[in-house]
Amino acid sequence: MRLHRLDITAFGPFGGSQSVDFDALSAAGLFLLHGPTGAGKTSVLDAVCYALYGSVPGARQSGQGTGLRSDHAAPGTRTSVTLELSVAGRRLEITRQPPWERPKKRGTGTTLDKAQTWLREYDAEAGAWRDRSRSHQEIGEEITQLLGMSREQFCQVVLLPQGDFARFLRADAEARGKLLGRLFDTQRFAEVEKRLADRRRATEAGVREGDAVLLADAHRMQQAAGGTMELPELAPGDPGLADAVLSAAAIARSSAREELAVAQCRLAAAESARTAADRALGDVRERARLQRRFAEARQRARLLEERADDHREAQARMERGRKAEAVAPALELRESADAEHRRAVTAEAHARAALPARYADAGAAGLAADARRAAEELGGLESARRAERRLTDLVAERADLDRQERADEEILAEADSWLAEWETTRARLRARIESAQEAT
Incomplete structure (x- = not known):
């Protein structure tokens, strides 16, 4: 985040309008806000915090913003804070006006004007400012997202409360730890x-x-x-x-x-x-x-060929066979047994x-193995x-x-x-x- 310009009107101790050119102040790389008590040093920082978050740090925030108005301002001058800054590659301008009890235009007494907020962004290509929002909630959420800090975190980290820094420098290690814990809320x-x-x-x-x-x-x-x-x-x-x-x-x-x-x-x-x-x-x-x-x-x-010549002899023997008919069954049985034996051997x-060759000559023992x-x-x-x-x-x-x-x-x-x-x-x-x- 880089601040460019701050315009204050009827804010804090400033009864009129004041302008702070931060670009000119930071040209040397570092600048110091100094002055006697009550000169408005803290009010400048409060104005920056108010422009960003719509409220000021700690106990200085009172009422609904009516306590921010300068007691030295003219009755017809409205309190206003305008901050121009660059953040996340964007150049923005934030204007905030707290509630204001202004004199009635007709008659006597005062009437309350509601708080106003404007957010504008600079268009580099067009070379002009363009309105972005007039909603308090939308502007607050967008600024919080761009800065990555809530108001309390911004006040604890960027705006160190007065007196706590000197106390921190003089304290011992234990006291510094307690002070840092209180400042930065490390309990969570x-x-x-x-x-x-x-x-x-x-x-x-x-x-x-x-x-x-x-x-x-x-x-x-x-x-x-x-x-x-x-x-x-x-x-x-x-x-x-x-x-x-x-x-x-x-x-x-x-x-x-x-x-x-x-x-x-x-x-x-x-x-x-x-x-x-x-x-x-x-x-x-x-x-x-x-x-x-x-x-x-x-x-x-x-057998048939061998017996062809014997056929004729068989006819001759037939006659003799009739004579030997009694022994013919025994002879037939013997011949049948011989034929069956020959068939088995064959x-x-x-x-x-x-x-196979390895079983051809093997006996019963080889086949069993x-x-x-x-x-x-x-x-x-x-x-x-x-x-x-x-x-x-x-x-x-x-x-x-x-x-x-x-x-x-x-x-x-x-x-x-x-x-x-x-x-x-x-x-x-x-x-x-x-x-x-x-x-x-």
């Missing part, structure tokens, strides 16, 4: 600091509790992972515990996924091998069946020829299935942990939101207090 900041400290301790306790729950869940995860998960050597409340546990959980999850992928690959390979073996077995069985039929057909054809030879190996492979597949089911349980438990983590993050976000809105809430409550004080 101490209360805010205490409340924030309480909230910090409560939040730390909540974080420790959450860390304890998270660490317990991590130990359960470590047990479920079979001891392969490495947990950090941190206690609840230590910085970085949650990140370390999450990192360890992510590593354990990756390891479990790798083991699952390996087990799935092994299962797929075993299923493929079994399918191929089933197809090969079916082919072998079908080939053996066809070979048996072919062998039987060839055997029957060979089928065995064809079956052995259809087997192969059967045991196949059973072991099936047992490994069953273990892989159990590992898959255990992984499913771990994934479900991790989902529960993720939901708990999201709940904790929502609690932290709510706390951060409350802290972020505290300054706005405090400013709003402070504004209500100031409005109530002004109304009082």
Whole structure:
């Protein structure tokens, strides 16, 4: 904020009109207001405060502004204060006139004129002043927002009360602390600091509790992972515990996924091998069946060919056979048994020829060993299935942990939101207090 010009009329000890050119005074960088007691030094500062906020500091504010009028002013001269200043990159002119009991234009006695306020802003492009507002409330809110201070703060920080500065210089450290606390009203900041400290301790306790729950869940995860998960050597409340546990959980999850992928690959390979073996077995069985039929057909054809010459002899023997009819059933039974034996030998030879090379010469013991190996492979597949089911349980438990983590993050976000809105809430409550004080 930079003051440019102050015009005073019938204000304080000044019965007439006075003008202060701050641009000329501050040309050297620093200026001093001095003079005997009652010369009006404090009234100049009061006029600046009145122009900005519509009231003067402390006990000098009386009535509704009628106490600001100079006792030396002519009855027809109205009290007026005009301040030209630059703030936040804008050049403004504020004019305030307190309530005034002026003489009636007709008859005797006086009548009360209401307080007046004008706010103008200089338009550099047009080179002229433009009216902005004539509302006391709008002007007060805009000036407060531009300066960033209320009237009490402006009076405490910018306009140090008379006598308090000298007392401050002569006081010891303890007295200076008390005086500064009274001047700048630091009690509310101490209360805010205490409340924030309480909230910090409560939040730390909540974080420790959450860390304890998270660490317990991590130990359960470590047990479920079979001891392969490495947990950090941190206690609840230590910085970085949650990140370390999450990192360890992510590593354990990756390891479990790798083991699952390996087990799935092994299962797929075993299923493929079994399918191929089933197809090969079916082919072998079908080939053996066809070979048996072919062998039987060839055997029957060979027998028929061999017996072609014997047919005639058979006719001759028929006559003799009738004589030996009593022993014919026994002979037929013997021939049938011989034929069945030959067929069995042929089928065995064809079956052995259809087997793979490593089983062709193997006996019963070799086939039994192969059967045991196949059973072991099936047992490994069953273990892989159990590992898959255990992984499913771990994934479900991790989902529960993720939901708990999201709940904790929502609690932290709510706390951060409350802290972020505290300054706005405090400013709003402070504004209500100031409005109530002004109304009082």
